[in-house]
Amino acid sequence: MENTQIVILDFGSQYTQLLSRRVREIGVFSEVLDFTTTAIDLKKYKNLKGIVLSGGPSSVYAQDAYSIDIEIFNLNIPILGVCYGMQLITELHNGKVELADNQEFGKAILNIDFKEDKLFKNINDKKQVWMSHADHLIKMPEGFIKTAHTDACIAAISNEEKKLYGIQFHAEVTHSQEGTQIIKNFVYDICQAKKDWSMEIFIEQKVKEIKEIVKDEQVILGLSGGVDSSVAAALISKAIGKQLTCIFVDTGLLRKDEAKKVMDSYTTLFDMNIKLVDASYTFYLALEGVNDPEQKRKIIGKEFVEVFNHQAKEMHNAKFLAQGTIYPDVIESSVKGHSSKMIKSHHNVGGLPKDLKFELLEPLRTLFKDEVRKVGKELGLDQKIVNRHPFPGPGLGVRIINEVTKEKADILREVDDIFITKLLDWNLYDKVSQAFATILPVKTVGVMGDNRTYDYVVALRSVNTIDFMTATSSHLPWEFLDEVTNEIINKVNGVNRVVYDITSKPPGTIEWE
Numbered sequence: 357m358e359n360t361q362i363v364i365l366d367f368g369s370q371y372t373q374l375l376s377r378r379v380r381e382i383g384v385f386s387e388v389l390d391f392t393t394t395a396i397d398l399k400k401y402k403n404l405k406g407i408v409l410s411g412g413p414s415s416v417y418a419q420d421a422y423s424i425d426i427e428i429f430n431l432n433i434p435i436l437g438v439c440y441g442m443q444l445i446t447e448l449h450n451g452k453v454e455l456a457d458n459q460e461f462g463k464a465i466l467n468i469d470f471k472e473d474k475l476f477k478n479i480n481d482k483k484q485v486w487m488s489h490a491d492h493l494i495k496m497p498e499g500f501i502k503t504a505h506t507d508a509c510i511a512a513i514s515n516e517e518k519k520l521y522g523i524q525f526h527a528e529v530t531h532s533q534e535g536t537q538i539i540k541n542f543v544y545d546i547c548q549a550k551k552d553w554s555m556e557i558f559i560e561q562k563v564k565e566i567k568e569i570v571k572d573e574q575v576i577l578g579l580s581g582g583v584d585s586s587v588a589a590a591l592i593s594k595a596i597g598k599q600l601t602c603i604f605v606d607t608g609l610l611r612k613d614e615a616k617k618v619m620d621s622y623t624t625l626f627d628m629n630i631k632l633v634d635a636s637y638t639f640y641l642a643l644e645g646v647n648d649p650e651q652k653r654k655i656i657g658k659e660f661v662e663v664f665n666h667q668a669k670e671m672h673n674a675k676f677l678a679q680g681t682i683y684p685d686v687i688e689s690s691v692k693g694h695s696s697k698m699i700k701s702h703h704n705v706g707g708l709p710k711d712l713k714f715e716l717l718e719p720l721r722t723l724f725k726d727e728v729r730k731v732g733k734e735l736g737l738d739q740k741i742v743n744r745h746p747f748p749g750p751g752l753g754v755r756i757i758n759e760v761t762k763e764k765a766d767i768l769r770e771v772d773d774i775f776i777t778k779l780l781d782w783n784l785y786d787k788v789s790q791a792f793a794t795i796l797p798v799k800t801v802g803v804m805g806d807n808r809t810y811d812y813v814v815a816l817r818s819v820n821t822i823d824f825m826t827a828t829s830s831h832l833p834w835e836f837l838d839e840v841t842n843e844i845i846n847k848v849n850g851v852n853r854v855v856y857d858i859t860s861k862p863p864g865t866i867e868w869e
């Protein structure tokens with residue numbers, strides 16, 4: 357709260373998180389809060405300099421339209437309404453919004469009508485902006501002037517005296533050519549915010565805070581080898597050293613040599629206790645005969661919690677449980693505007709029984725993924741860990757289609773290792789967002805030398821994405837795929853066919869299960 361200078365009130369737009377990230381990228385800490393946040397709540401923010409009202413999927417004229425506490429307009433804090441936010445400002449100031457005949461989705465050209473407007477300082481006329489709206493303003497709100505338009509709509513409004521601004525377009529989206537400058541104008545010129553957000557400052561503050569909270573108590577953390585829990589561990593160890601014990605569970609569903617690599621890099625890099633628990637046998641046993649993806653996920657989640665709890669109970673003196681929860685997890689589980697349908701039950705460490713009575717320590721819960729990576733780099737974490745592609749909580753369990761067996765897990769580990777090593781060799785790893793292999797429950801006929809083979813099919817998948825909500829398949833060079841395929845067929849016993857998945861998300865998901 358101390359750092360927060362800009363608050364984004366969320367009305368459920370798919371771009372809300374992006375708004376917050378853009379503000380942070382220019383050096384000011386911002387937080388996303390639910391649209392029901394009141395003026396009294398906001399008064400608790402000592403350094404609040406500006407408020408952004410996000411976009412949203414509903415219409416301001418609908419019966420149960422989301423609105424804000426109108427006392428917020430009396431706080432004398434600048435407000436920028438984006439899309440739905442601008443329409444809401446309009447509706448609440450006696451203007452009118454209606455369903456448009458000319459709906460705009462995608463690129464539009466911005467014609468600036470009032471160049472002196474503070475929001476448009478140093479902005480060139482007739483630049484491209486990104487639109488995504490069905491409704492538009494048909495009557496200006498009282499006390500406001502129109503400051504820009506497109507061929508189809510009133511694109512910006514302002515009331516400089518009251519420091520209220522509205523834009524119909526999405527300045528936070530990179531397709532809006534001068535979007536960052538518009539956000540800078542709002543944050544620095546209009547709100548007079550101070551540049552005070554950087555990862556160095558974050559680390560300094562958190563280390564101090566963790567020391568104050570933990571004092572001389574013990575902390576445990578479930579390490580997964582992924583970026584978030586690794587960075588959380590590094591940060592906590594910087595603050596309290598050996599008072600931290602990390603537990604790393606080998607589920608049998610990890611990648612090749614993963615347990616060894618994690619143990620090696622952590623024991624050499626950090627001052628902490630780390631314990632490896634080999635629970636692979638228990639996991640394979642629990643998964644025997646299970647084909648259904650959701651059931652598999654639930655079993656893996658449950659087993660994980662059980663192993664972890666058992667270990668935790670052995671550490672009688674631990675008072676805190678640390679987790680690598682990051683900001684998108686927090687927003688998604690706390691902001692009411694999000695009502696997306698459950699496609700898969702994502703699993704992370706959680707569901708701890710009440711009798712453990714740990715206090716939670718989640719030092720990364722205000723950070724976005726790219727910020728977490730920066731913190732990792734600052735703390736000296738191995739680049740390979742920091743820049744790693746995401747790996748799902750249930751691990752290879754969701755990459756072995758149908759029943760999980762050790763035999764298939766071993767085959768898949770080899771295939772995956774060849775694919776990833778080749779991506780690194782060809783300098784392609786950092787150019788794609790996530791790459792992996794999946795083993796299918798089908799055997800097909802092949803020929804090797806003069807012999808008939810009857811072996812498994814594996815599918816390679818590589819996607820490019822910004823937020824993992826939508827994704828397209830990576831256009832990997834044909835020669836590369838050829839080389840990887842040859843190596844897999846020649847080196848991995850049990851596989852005689854390789855396919856490349858080019859499905860985008862949607863309609864596919866990234867993982868196959």
Ligand code: XMP
Nearest residue numbers: 701702703746747748749750824865866867
């Ligand atoms: P999907 O398959 O839903 O995946 O398109 C989107 C991203 O989430 C990862 N993923 C998971 N991550 N626990 C996680 O922590 C899970 O249960 C899980 N399932 C999928 C997936 O690898 C991709 O990056």
